[in-house]
Amino acid sequence: MHSYSSLEALFEPASIAIIGATSDPADPGSIVAANLLNSGYKGKIFPVNAEGEEVLGIKAFSSISMIPRFTDLAVICLSPAEVLGAVEMLAELPVRAAIVTSSGFGETGREGYMLEQHLAKMAKNTGMIILGPNCLGLMNPSLALNASLSVDYTKKGNIAFFSQSGALCNTALDWANSEGVGFSKFISLGNKAVLSESTMLRYLANDPDTKVIVGYCETLEDGQDFLRVAYDTTCKKPVILLRAGGTSSGAKAASAHSGALTGATCAYNAAFRQAGVLQAVDIEDMFNLAHAFSCQPLPNGPSVAIVTNSGGPGIIAADMCEKGSLTVSCPSNSTIDEMKSFLKPYASLYNPVDMIGDATAETYAKTLKAVIEDDVFDSVLVILTPVAKVAAEVEKVAEVILAAAQSSPKPIVACFMGGHSVSGARALLRDGGIPCYDFPEAAVRSLDALTHCHRWQSKDWPIEVCFRRDIAKAQSIVANSRRIGLMELVELDAQYLASAYELPVPETVLARTSNQAAKAAKRIGYPVVLKIASPQISRKDELGLIATNLNTPQELRRAFLEITSRAARRCKDAYITGCLVQAMGPKDSHEVVISFRRDAQFGPLISFSLGGIHADMLGDVSSRLAPLALNDAQEMIREVKAYPILRGARAGTAIDLGCLEDILLMVSQMASDLPEIQEAEFSPVIAGPDGAVVANMRMTIG
Amino acid sequence: MHSYSSLEALFEPASIAIIGATSDPADPGSIVAANLLNSGYKGKIFPVNAEGEEVLGIKAFSSISMIPRFTDLAVICLSPAEVLGAVEMLAELPVRAAIVTSSGFGETGREGYMLEQHLAKMAKNTGMIILGPNCLGLMNPSLALNASLSVDYTKKGNIAFFSQSGALCNTALDWANSEGVGFSKFISLGNKAVLSESTMLRYLANDPDTKVIVGYCETLEDGQDFLRVAYDTTCKKPVILLRAGGTSSGAKAASAHSGALTGATCAYNAAFRQAGVLQAVDIEDMFNLAHAFSCQPLPNGPSVAIVTNSGGPGIIAADMCEKGSLTVSCPSNSTIDEMKSFLKPYASLYNPVDMIGDATAETYAKTLKAVIEDDVFDSVLVILTPVAKVAAEVEKVAEVILAAAQSSPKPIVACFMGGHSVSGARALLRDGGIPCYDFPEAAVRSLDALTHCHRWQSKDWPIEVCFRRDIAKAQSIVANSRRIGLMELVELDAQYLASAYELPVPETVLARTSNQAAKAAKRIGYPVVLKIASPQISRKDELGLIATNLNTPQELRRAFLEITSRAARRCKDAYITGCLVQAMGPKDSHEVVISFRRDAQFGPLISFSLGGIHADMLGDVSSRLAPLALNDAQEMIREVKAYPILRGARAGTAIDLGCLEDILLMVSQMASDLPEIQEAEFSPVIAGPDGAVVANMRMTIG
Structure with a gap:
């Protein structure tokens, strides 16, 4: 991991060696040398080529070993086969950083990939900082440094x-x-x-x-x-x-x-x-x-004043604001009164403020002043269409905007619509630090992004949560299942693991006979759920191997017979351990699904949705990467479209959201603690007004 | 309604009067006169002003009445108060068409709105064609005609x-x-x-x-x-x-x-x-x-060949194709073999075809020829980044593309990334009729639109359906309810109306006593549904005034008592007629909602969704304007995300889609026939494998 200071050799070199700079101006090394000279770089430049011939008037070295020790940066412009040798020699001097412009590495197939792996290893072993390979290099205009293949500076x-x-x-x-x-x-x-x-x-x-x-x-x-x-x-x-x-x-x-x-x-x-x-x-x-x-500065909030001299573009801008997260509020009464004093009677004083076609540069100045001073607004969008009187003073409007921006702490962006007739004014604005777009959509998009950034930077600190858990127990459960060659935890083990994370699981008893089942059910209390127990059977629901809401011993015994015989019929090779007798989830409940899978790049990705068709068919799922903070869990639940159901919409039950947040956080913790669990699905989690239980779960071992 | 020929006076006038053209070049009328002269219009021009003073060297008339009769077009540039008088005089001559540029009409409030209504009425009465008011006018370059306020031609x-x-x-x-x-x-x-x-x-x-x-x-x-x-x-x-x-x-x-x-x-x-x-x-x-x-011509299908000399933009283009409705398929084997013969070994031959940085104009020519001739592709996107060798011959690549387009029936669009270095080439392409964009996203979007247009123009004719129906009966039901002051049809009337459209309604009997209810249920056959019957109670479900799945006379009688007493308690002012006894919908069914409301601009808008939360909470609704053709109804059902449920996904029931299509078409017919029905909701429509019934409905009278 490279710290700020360690990259100084790369970005602020006092001396640069160019490996492979010849007198042929078409050679990449010579292009880099020319770029360094032309950009006005003040540090030392050491060209290197086998012949030791002069490059652009600078004496060259005929070998890397001849470069002064502790040179900051080397730009390597050799064929891929020569790169590793060069890096080795550079590391010996040592040279602190290198840019490898050469292509022919990972992008070209297996051989190149191996070469690249070697390069990375060499960097690791020697501590040399290496940019690339297969890159153009870099520029740092503070030092007039163009250490790249690009002639454009x-x-x-x-x-x-x-x-x-x-x-x-x-x-x-x-x-x-x-x-x-x-x-x-x-x-x-x-x-x-x-x-x-x-x-x-x-x-x-x-x-x-x-x-x-x-x-x-x-x-x-x-x-x-x-x-x-x-x-x-x-x-x-x-x-x-x-x-x-x-x-x-x-x-x-x-x-x-x-x-x-x-x-x-x-x-x-x-x-x-x-x-x-x-x-x-x-x-x-x-x-x-x-x-x-x-x-532009960041706005303090989402309220945009739109000032325009034409209706259509104002409407488009208002549309775009609302599609984003911006608001188009009415000006304050005093602002409206003030604008009334100088705007035409047909002007629209509300927002968008449409000064109509009669507007001049002076009208722009007065209106801008009014909306900038109005506390209702956090940012300003100025739109100009070069029509009527203003056509002759488009540049004057640009100056008016620049002057207004001088004394305004609020961000201002402009949209001057049109081609040649407004290009001068656009350049004026740009040079004065006001973004000026061709169309209102892009202008609103920018304000939206600025606003989002302000919201992000002023957010509360995330609340990190750490739950009590028995990691040793959880690890031993996983290890045991692995040892006996299972790819998926059997349900009871998954439950024990969940319990180690204090996840709320229903009381569950393994019954090998219907008699045992009836005894267990009596203890647990009716109604109960009955499920097949078998290490080979995972999708019990789809196979019809779960019976819910069993109210009497008779119903339970009948279900035991049905489920075990159906399992014997449908899953011929499965070893049937018996049935699990389980307490029913809360009444007046909703079913949700919480799961995680490991992303190759980012690690555990936690997902939340309502049960049934909500996830795969309707795509109404929220996702976050572990570890989750409390606000992540809260957002995940509130983000799904079906969220109102959980709040009791349509005369339904309002459930205990805090309990679901806890489960999300515990699952996130589990995903982070136990890398051996490749995927896990808690489905359904039955959530009621006074808590939730994880009624069913599956965990795959990687 | 104006036909093609009737607008000739507007678009192809042989003579034009300009009402309000003075010698002041700032007057709109004088601007229009100058624009007409400058654009090179060959027809006659008749300026009119009160003083009769010459305009731009043309003799003017001092009154509208002096203009030659049957002048084709008048451009009116007067204050709003003068417009109506002028139109009246013009109509008397007659002058066939007018452009009213003046503002101060509907856009300014009530007074202006009344003025505009008068203008419209005058046009209707005299048959005069009027463009505007509050407009810039028009241009027809075929006639060198700039009859507008815009100096830009x-x-x-x-x-x-x-x-x-x-x-x-x-x-x-x-x-x-x-x-x-x-x-x-x-x-x-x-x-x-x-x-x-x-x-x-x-x-x-x-x-x-x-x-x-x-x-x-x-x-x-x-x-x-x-x-x-x-x-x-x-x-x-x-x-x-x-x-x-x-x-x-x-x-x-x-x-x-x-x-x-x-x-x-x-x-x-x-x-x-x-x-x-x-x-x-x-x-x-x-x-x-x-x-x-x-x-560009329209492509024959969605398959795009992407030809590029740099990876990044090719990836972006492929992403965009997939986000739209385009496909990025592999070239045919023979094309791959051919490209192998001239592309570098590191080039990517599949699609995007990445010729990598070494590509020259010649490489572009050969690759373009190969993909154009490959039947796999319907259109071509050429991307260029001005790097390496090609930087020096960007314009040559433009010529290569233009040459390829000459002999290609497939649309070709280009994306030349960069600023000054590619602007010459972009102009070349544009002038040669190849759209050239700055970024790949816009290029793909254009190909997507061209493809969509081809699909649209080659679609089958819509299948119009006309169902048997008893309009007279339906109209009399609506009229009767209106006469007694109801804003909503009572349920039995709504059912009769639905029957007049041969909508499948369950057998329903009004029972005033629990005895009558039991008798009715016996005839209909258990299980049955029981609902409150009252002209004042509309949201029965929410009030708990519906009982379903009643299996025995005992259950029925108990439900009758419960429902009527609950209604008496909860809806104190409602007149309770009794209860409706209704046959249950099909078993193994799904509930859907079909409805219409009248849009102010477009008339009846028919909507379809699954029942429950699908419409309002999840927004999973499809909509079409009436009248629906068969393909519209088919699309509406297949368009909702939850459609797989209706096809029997998740081991559910596959329902009779044809029956739902029929209901949609009948509802569309009803909406078109009966403008008095403001809104109607058929919810739920219970659809099973062998048909559907409209179990409940509400119709509001406008």
Whole structure:
């Protein structure tokens, strides 16, 4: 794990060796050398090539061993076969960090993959920091440093950008240069053999030059680490990520691209949400958000004032606000009175404030002042269509907005609709730090993201919960079942394990005969449930091997006979232990399902839904990654659409939600404690007004 | 209703009078005159002003009465108070069509609204065609006609555009001019006192210059007419509409904007869907789709070949395809073999075809040829990132794509990522008729829309169904209930009405005493249902006034006593007629809900869902506007998420879907026949494997 200071050699090198820089300007090494010189980098540059021939007027070394010791950074531009040898020599000097631009590693198949594994191992053994392979390098405009293959350079700004895909790096540079935006750090991650998104977040969270972190990723290998680092980072500054490879076609393509397997989208979405990462919906959205966060403050709440000189775009903006989490409230009475004094009688004073076509730059100035000073509003969206009088003074409106922003603590974004006629004004706004969009939708989306970030950063601390539990007992149950070769715990063992976590399980007795069953039922108290007991039978419900609501010994005995003979018929090879006699769940109850499975990248993913068709058919499921905090559990229950049922909607029963929250938290604890349990399903959990029981459960051993 | 030929005076005038054109270049009338002259209009121009002073070198008339008779078109640029008088004089001449640019009508409040009503009436009485008021006018580049207030003109193209909002008109012109796109017709509808979206669709459907119709709307006043016209139009050419005002904030804003009430979004969505209208998600989407349809053929199916020189954007594109309705299939074996012969070993040959960074223009040419000729693919998306070798020949790649498109019947769209470095190539593609987007998401969206349009245009004819019914009987039931002042039909009457439509209702008998009830139950056959009968009690279920599954006379008598005494207690003012004895619905059944309500704009909106929480809580409802065709009914049932339940999922019963389709069609027929029924709910409809019965129903009289 690399700390902030340890990455200094990479981002703030005092000296850089370029391995493979020749006099041929088409060689990658020579391109890097030229980029370093052209960007105005002030540190020392040491080209290395076998012939020791001069590169761009700089004396070159003919061997890596000749480079000064403790050189900070080496950029390696060799064929893949030569890379490992070079890294070994560099480590001996030592050189502290390296960028491997060469391709031909994990992205090319098995042989390349093995090469990459070697590289990672070497980094681990020597402590050398390695970016790449198969990457473009990086830029740090604070040091006028362009240690990359990209001829396009960037000006200094406060956006840090990293990307797994080199193509997206180029796109980001192109966008930034045409929009006049700059970067604080610009990083092409490539195959991420050593340095990953998590390492970058850890560094950039503490980078004083960086206000907002933006990235493109396909896979995150170290999910749980990412989750922690991203959470810590988003509490300080916004993190915007675009993730590709979320559908099966995309995942197939991503796997062909970098040789990586993409994890389940559900787990990624949960991770981003729990870590407070803003997920960009597409490339354009990523850039739009980056720009908004780079130059605007966060609003204190969701209330947006929309100021426009045309109705249609105002309506579109109001629609978009409501589709997001923003509100379009009425101005205060005093603001309305004030606006009445200078707006035309046909103007709409409410919100959107439609100043109608007669509006001039002066009208904009007065209206902006009025809404900025109105405590009702947390942020302002200014829309302009170049019609009527204002067409001649579009740039003056831009200046009016910039002046208003000077004295406003509230974020302001603009939308100037149109092409050539407003391009000058757009540039003015952009250069003055006001994001100006072509269409209202993107402007509202930015305000929505800013608002979300404020809500996230001002949230309460999560309440961590630790339950009493008997881990040793739980582990021994799992170990025993493993030893006798079971892939799934038998129900009674699963119950014992659940009890070790103090999960509420119904009283259950194994009965080998109907007589024993009747005796057990008498003790437990009617009505009871009867289920087949067999280590080989898992889906009892589907096979008709459960009888519920048995009220008398007669009913119980009949059910015992039916179930055991049906099991003998339907599951010929199963060893039938007998039947379980179980207390019924609470009356006036609802059935819910709580489960977890292990995601390859992120670990245990806990899910919650109502029973029956709610999960698989209706998709009404909420998910979070373990470990859950109390607020996670609360959100999970309230997030499903069917939640009102649990609150007693439709004259039904309102159940004990606290009890369900506890079960979710205990299950999360269990998933974290016992990695041997691959999957678990608690279904149904029968929840009533005074508590819940886990009536049935299945646990698969990995 | 205006036919195609009747709008000729508006769109193809041989002579135009400008009412209110003075020598002051700031006067709207003078702006229109200057626009007409500057656009190169060849017809006659007659300025009119009170002083009779010359306008831009053209002799003016001092009174409307002096204009030559049978002048085609008048553009009225007067104050609102003067408009009606002018229209009256114009009608006397007669002048066949008028454009009223003046604002100060319905958008300004009650007085303006009355003025607008007068204008509409005048148009109706005189047969004059009137565009506006409160509009910018129109353009017809075929005639070099700019009869509008907009100084920006458009070149000739094949996109027709109309908009309720003037601001959106300006935005569209700006967009078109900066993208080099042209319009066939360009229309600002304004307040739509006379000419509406439907009139425009009717005209543009037959306009040989128009290939694709694009519009922005907030409200559609003549919903059912729109539905018919739009359906007929979309069978001939694509119609793309952006609708604003769909959320309550947006609707509030729209209502302040044009004084119109926006209808329920649900009805609009149903209307657009049933009419085959493509709904744009935002302004940018509207323009992107317009451009794609204007220059590309429709694909024959959903299979897209993605050709790229960089992995990331290819993954994003594949993701987007799957999120839409497109497929990313493997190329055929022969194509794979062919590509192997010229692509690098690390290239990904499957789909996306990632030619990797080494690709040159020549690689693009060969790969494009291979996938175009492969029968597996219906359309092609070409992605370029300006990296490595291809950076120097980006424009050559554009030429390669244009050449490939020449000989390809399949649609091709491009995505060139980046800023300045690819702008020349983008312009080349655009001018050559290949849409080129900045980001892959928009490119895929366009292919998705083209594919959808092909599917729509090649769909089967809808199967119209007409059921036997006794309208006279139904009408007399409604009339009788109205006469005695009921707002809701009593249950037995509702049943009689349902029977008149041959809806399957359970046998039902009104029993005034428990003796009568027992006699009725004996005839019907146990088990039976017992319900309170009272004209004042409507929500029987919620009040506990229904008992089901009564198996014996004892149970029946007890239930009779309970229900009637509970009703007497809980509904003190209700007149209790007795109880209804009803046959039970089929066993092994599922409950569904079928209902309709009248939308202000579109008329009856039929809804379908499963019973219980599915409709209001889970929102799992499908809706269509009446009249339903058979395929509509089939789609409605299959569209809800819970559909698998009706097919017998989870070891449940598979029910008779045909019977449900019939009920939907009969309900649609009822809604169309009987406008007096404001709302009706058939809930539950109990559907079993061999038929269904409508067990309960409520009908509200308007």
